[in-house]
Amino acid sequence: MGTQSAEGLPLQASMAARKARAAIVRKQQAPLTIEDIDVAAPRDDEVLVRLVATGVCHTDIVCRDAFPVPMPIVLGHEGAGIIEAVGSKVTNLVVGDHVIFSFNSCGACSNCQSHEPAYCHQFLGLNFGGVLLEDGTSPLSQNGELVHGNFFGQSSFATLAIARAKNAVKVDRALPLELLGPLGCGIQTGAGAVMNSLKVRPGRSIVIFGAGAVGLSAVMAAKVVGAGAVVLVEPNAARRALAMELGATATIDPRDGSDTLAAIRAAGGGAGVDYALDTTGIPAIITTAADALLPNGQLGLIGIPPPDAMMPLNIMSIYARGLGLKCIVEGDSDPQVFIPQLIELFKNGKLPFDRLIKTFSFDQINEAMAASESGDVIKPVIVFQPFSKGE
Numbered sequence: 001m002g003t004q005s006a007e008g009l010p011l012q013a014s015m016a017a018r019k020a021r022a023a024i025v026r027k028q029q030a031p032l033t034i035e036d037i038d039v040a041a042p043r044d045d046e047v048l049v050r051l052v053a054t055g056v057c058h059t060d061i062v063c064r065d066a067f068p069v070p071m072p073i074v075l076g077h078e079g080a081g082i083i084e085a086v087g088s089k090v091t092n093l094v095v096g097d098h099v100i101f102s103f104n105s106c107g108a109c110s111n112c113q114s115h116e117p118a119y120c121h122q123f124l125g126l127n128f129g130g131v132l133l134e135d136g137t138s139p140l141s142q143n144g145e146l147v148h149g150n151f152f153g154q155s156s157f158a159t160l161a162i163a164r165a166k167n168a169v170k171v172d173r174a175l176p177l178e179l180l181g182p183l184g185c186g187i188q189t190g191a192g193a194v195m196n197s198l199k200v201r202p203g204r205s206i207v208i209f210g211a212g213a214v215g216l217s218a219v220m221a222a223k224v225v226g227a228g229a230v231v232l233v234e235p236n237a238a239r240r241a242l243a244m245e246l247g248a249t250a251t252i253d254p255r256d257g258s259d260t261l262a263a264i265r266a267a268g269g270g271a272g273v274d275y276a277l278d279t280t281g282i283p284a285i286i287t288t289a290a291d292a293l294l295p296n297g298q299l300g301l302i303g304i305p306p307p308d309a310m311m312p313l314n315i316m317s318i319y320a321r322g323l324g325l326k327c328i329v330e331g332d333s334d335p336q337v338f339i340p341q342l343i344e345l346f347k348n349g350k351l352p353f354d355r356l357i358k359t360f361s362f363d364q365i366n367e368a369m370a371a372s373e374s375g376d377v378i379k380p381v382i383v384f385q386p387f388s389k390g391e
């Protein structure tokens with residue numbers, strides 16, 4: 001699979017566009033439609049990848065429904081696949097390599113230069129702009145009409161994708177590629193929040209709000225770093241039970257009628273916790289998260305809030321405890337460094353994120369998004385083609 005084109009490698013980059021199937025959003029709050037598109041040959045620093053699978057992330061749903069991305073667009077940003085062609089200046093990847101995609105970054109700004117690409121000065125344009133920033137073109141088209149692509153530097157809701165070599169992370173061919181895509185966003189965001197952003201120390205306590213893919217990845221990471229109390233607040237009973245299996249030491253149902261703040265403090269040892277991580281974006285929950293913190297506690301925010309939400313915190317209350325606040329993008333990850341670390345943890349059984357996944361076929365992509373929205377599935381993954389290890 002994907003290797004027949006190996007002999008033609010140097011020529012591929014200059015060859016004509018290829019046909020692919022893509023799930024297109026034509027207007028907000030409408031279902032995706034699977035249509036034929038043309039995918040341009042990779043430019044000098046790009047790779048063309050045949051997708052094996054892609055995760056569905058909450059951000060895809062937000063962009064389908066509310067966030068102002070240009071239409072029509074191909075979303076998808078947790079792609080995993082096999083390189084089918086490489087641009088002339090790509091030196092670190094070859095045809096046949098297995099890769100997973102992560103977010104795009106410029107590589108040149110001060111934050112990129114200091115290995116903080118999640119805070120790239122051009123993050124919004126590069127990941128949500130739908131076109132190449134330098135010339136306004138898209139690698140995707142249909143009957144000569146532009147279809148916006150480059151979503152998170154990939155647009156992985158398609159059978160073929162163009163990415164930059166920079167945001168394609170090579171992975172071992174022996175790994176189950178169809179499961180790895182979510183490492184590129186949801187899993188690295190939750191795990192990175194604990195390991196990179198908050199730098200949770202061994203023995204210290206943490207409360208995590210929300211048991212989606214991000215929150216449960218944070219639970220697994222808290223166990224990895226040797227946190228003491230790992231407290232999860234989540235209304236869904238099945239997810240609370242799963243969290244206990246993945247490393248939580250206590251769970252709290254915020255809808256059971258009892259005092260959630262008191263329960264967090266008790267679970268943390270009595271007075272509070274050292275770290276709080278919100279994955280919900282709900283202002284009242286962020287207030288509870290801050291109130292639960294011990295002096296010098298650190299509050300991490302990941303959840304996307306409503307656009308008009310204000311931070312409901314009493315300044316003296318957080319000042320008097322010397323609290324730190326970190327708004328977290330992509331778990332402060334440098335994907336080329338952090339994703340291989342997460343894969344090592346996965347291989348050693350310490351980050352069993354596969355337990356969050358349910359797979360869907362490509363023609364079920366709207367059902368996959370609905371299953372995420374309803375809470376039935378923690379991490380939907382679209383599988384484009386059958387795949388077995390070692391191919």
Ligand SMILES: [Zn+2]
Pocket residue numbers: 105106107108109110111112113117119120121122
């Ligand atoms: Zn940058």
Ligand SMILES: [Zn+2]
Pocket residue numbers: 057058059060077185186
């Ligand atoms: Zn995402």
